[in-house]
Amino acid sequence: MTTFKFSWDKQDKPATHKVFARKRKTQDGQRSLKNKQNFKASDKVLSNVPQSLNRPISSNMEKRKSVKIGTKRTEIVFDRPNYEQKLIKRKGKKDKILKSTEEGNELEETTNQNKLHSLFSEKHKSIHVNTNVTGRALIENVFSVGMTFSKLDIHRHLASNLEKHSFKILTSIQEKAIPVVLRGKNALIKSQTGSGKTLVYAIPVLDYLIKLTPKIKRSDGLQSIIVVPSRELALQIHEVFNKLNTFQWIVVGHLCGGENRKTEKDRLRKGVHILIGTPGRLLDHVLHTAAFDAKNVQCLVLDEADRLLDMGFKQDISRLVEEIKNHKISKSYNPLALLKGQNRNIETPVTETDTTTNNIQTILLSATLSKGILELTNFLMKEHEYIETLEQSAVGRENLVIPETVRQEFLITFVKHRLVMLGALIVSKTKNVGKTFVFMATTQMVDFHYELFTKCLINMPKRGGKLKFGEVVLLDDFEWEEDDENEGLELQLFKLHGNMDQNQRKEVFNGFRKAEKGVLICTDVAARGLDVPEADCIIQYTAPVSNDDYIHRVGRTGRVGKSGSALIFLTHEEQEYINRLREHRVFLQEAKKDFLKDLSGLMMEPEEDKAILALQKRFELALSSDKQLHRKGCLAYSSWSRFYSTYPANMKTVFNFKNLNLGHYCTSFALQETPTMIAKRVKKAITAVEPKRLNKKLANHGDSEESSKASKKRPVKSLSLTTSEFSSGLEPVKKKRKKS
Known part of the structure; x- marks a missing residue:
């Protein structure tokens, strides 16, 4: 047994x-x-x-x-x-557990949530950058001392138009540069953003056309060409000219990519005197539009010249200058006039070896001075005057000039908290009237964050705190009571990037300028030259690639002496960037996290950690329930990772892709998958999309040798060359071989 x-x-x-x-x-x-x-x-x-x-x-x-x-x-x-005895002890233990269950439910649930999201797992990272360092930044005086536009040698009607639009006192750069440009000299002008560089060339160009006798006609053609890097800047400059130009015989037009080419051709055919456009579209019309006649051009302006070079427009600008030169040569040679015995004293034509634009006043304007700007200046102009407002002792390419009225701050946060912190900042903007730029690295990031914040933040009812972090549901699935306020946040959200349609970009830009409270999520396409007077805050969600980009981003606020603030997001691994800026005499202070109180009020959670967790949970549930939003989140993360790995060599020590915890960055995009799983999803999504077909007829440059060889087809043999004249045209009958 x-x-x-x-x-x-x-x-x-x-x-x-x-x-x-x-x-x-x-x-x-x-x-x-x-x-x-x-x-x-x-x-x-x-x-x-x-x-x-x-x-x-x-x-x-x-x-x-x-x-x-x-x-x-x-x-x-x-x-x-x-x-x-054991049974009695065990029963007593059960009673104690049951008694403390109600008290410990919330604590246990919070602990499980923290373990689930791990938002608060990083608590011991320190900030080693000294946040109390102060210094004297490089300051450029914006306004002149009592100099008014009425004292300039310009037409009196033009001076009165300036006064009507509150242009009374000249800025420092206007006081120095406008007299030089009025004399018809070439100029290289360097000044900080928001210092009024547009009027430096707008006033002389209009003054020249107003004083022409007899009055200029449409048939006289182009007189001035202004080249700008972005479509929004072209529309803005066009608006400035329309304000000052009350003279009906002077016609101002603009050419931008995405517009109807036929409409632009008709506009050129009727006659335009001042033409504002982007390099690609201008060159397109120069090469393919017969009505584009540049033989009478007297002035060429390159605004935001540093940005034109950064965007790779150097080749287009060189080709545009060559075509203008050819138009000037064709004007000097008129064979019909020679036959009739007219115009015998012909001007000396420009030689082929001379690449400068003779007889054309050339003006370059930039907020920074780089080696590429100097090379472009030497290419376009033989002689020119260099104008800036800084003292000679302060001149240096390594120093960055930021408007004195801008308060610059940095926010060092954990990687997992980045998304929620940005949402809390947007919520805090609903309290005050103003406009905010939020700069991101890629177009996919702009699309994703715009849709996510629109769905889960802007449209959140005022009593959105009812949705506790333990029982978070989407707004679309929650039924509010009749007495609940459901208007959402009093804030308009916009997005802007280069892949948008031209009509959409124009509508967004105009809508953002008209809004009382607005947040524009954008790429660096909005970083150059845009003038939004009510913009009081700049948020850099991703750090810039270069110091020039930092200057231009911050320059969207604090324009013409107005106050503003600029905030940059950094992680603990990126905090060395603050010392890099201090080397260029740019001093940032640590930002306070007072905006988290506004988030706690919205989520109705007195504790900031619970409010952060509730908003993060809301974002994650939004992605899990919406496949299209989840797909955009994956694409945004993938595009960010590609961007981060392309920082220049001098920035790699600060922004090193190899030292990143990619899993934490997935959480910052509200994604719950691993980086490997996201990469597989993105690969499937990209292979399913067909590439856009380009219109070869509108190509500005010739194809490369490889593409031209690949496009060539095998020659088709002609029957007339291989068939005899005595042939019947029928195929010959093949004779069968006899078997031996």
Whole structure:
């Protein structure tokens, strides 16, 4: 007979028992102790034990019992000393647990949530940058001392138009540059953003056309060409000219990519005197539009010249200058006039080796001075005057000039908190009237954050705190009561990037300028030259690639002496960037996190950690329930990772892609997958999209040798060259070979 001995552990769990198997004498008469094992209740041995033995044992129950299992007799031994005492202790323990359940539910739930999201797992990272460092930044005086536009040698009607639009006192750069440009000299002008550089060339160009006698006609064609890097800047400059130009005989037009080419051709055919456009579209019309006649051009302006070079327009600008030069040569040579005996004293034509634009006044304007700007200046102009407002002792390419009225701050935050911190900042902007630029690295990031904030933040009702972090549901699935306020946040959200349609970009730009409270999520396409007077805050969600980009981003606020603030997001691994800026005499102060109080009020959570967790959970649930939004989130993360790995060599020590925890950055995009899973999803999404087909007829430059060789097809053989004149035209009959 086999004997099994059961003994319960300290916790009195009947699921697992210690079983000792012992056999009687074997056939050879020897006694043997078999194995010592741990069996579970689901094992075959215990499954044959009657269920009556699994019941609680009373004090007078037998400690040994013999049970017949199958054909064998088995003895069960229960070793449970002091069972009743243990049972009483266990019952008391259960009562204590039940008593403290209600009190500990919230704590346990919070702990589980923290473990689930791990938003607060990083608590011991320190800020080693000295936040109290101050210094004297490089300051450029914006306004002149009492110089007014009426004192300039310009037409009196033009001066009165300037006064009507509150242009009274000249800025420092206007005081120095406008007299030089009025004399018709070439100029290279360097000044900080928001210092009024547009009027430096707008006033002289209009003044020249107003004073022409007889009055200029549409048939006289182009007189001035202004080249700008972006469509929004072209529209803005066009608006400035329209304000000053109350003279009906002077026509101002603009050419931008994305517009109707046929409409632009008709406009050029009727006649335009001042033309503002982007390099690509201008060159397109120069090469393919017969009505684009540049033989009478007197002035060429390159505004935001540093940005033109950064965007890769150097080749287009060079080709545009060459075409203008060819138009000037064709004007000097008129064979019909020679036959009629007219115009015998022909001007000396420009030689082929001379690449400068002779007889054309050229003006370059830039907020920074780089090697590329100097090379472009030498290419376009033989002689020019360099104009800036800084003192000679302060001149240096390594120093950055930021408007004095801008308060610059930095926010060092954990990677996982970046998304929620940005949302909290947007919520805080609803309290004050103003406009905010939020700069991001890629167009996919702009699309994703715009849609996410629109769905889960801007449209959140004022009593959105009802949706606790433990029971977070989407707004679309939650039914509000009739007395609940459901207007959403009093804030308009906009997006702007280069991949948008031209009509959309124009509508967004105009809508943002007209809005009382607005946030524009954009790429660096909005970083150059745009003038939004009410813009009081700049947020750089991703750090710029160069110091020039930092200047132009911050320059969207604090324009013409107005106050503003600029905030840049940095992680603990990127905080060395603050010291880099200090080397260029740009001093940032640490920002306070007062805006988290506004988030706590919106989510109706007194604790900031719970409010952060609630908003993060809302974002994650939004992605999990919306496939299209989740796809945009994956694309945004993928585009960000590609951007981050392309920082220049001098920035790699600060923004090093190899040192990043990509899993944490996935959380900052509200994604719950691993980076590998996201990469696979993105790969499938990209392969499913067909590439856009380009219109080869509108190409500005010739194809490369490889593409031209690939496009060539095999020549088709002509039947007339391979067929005899006596042939019937039928295919010859193939004779079968005779078998030998």
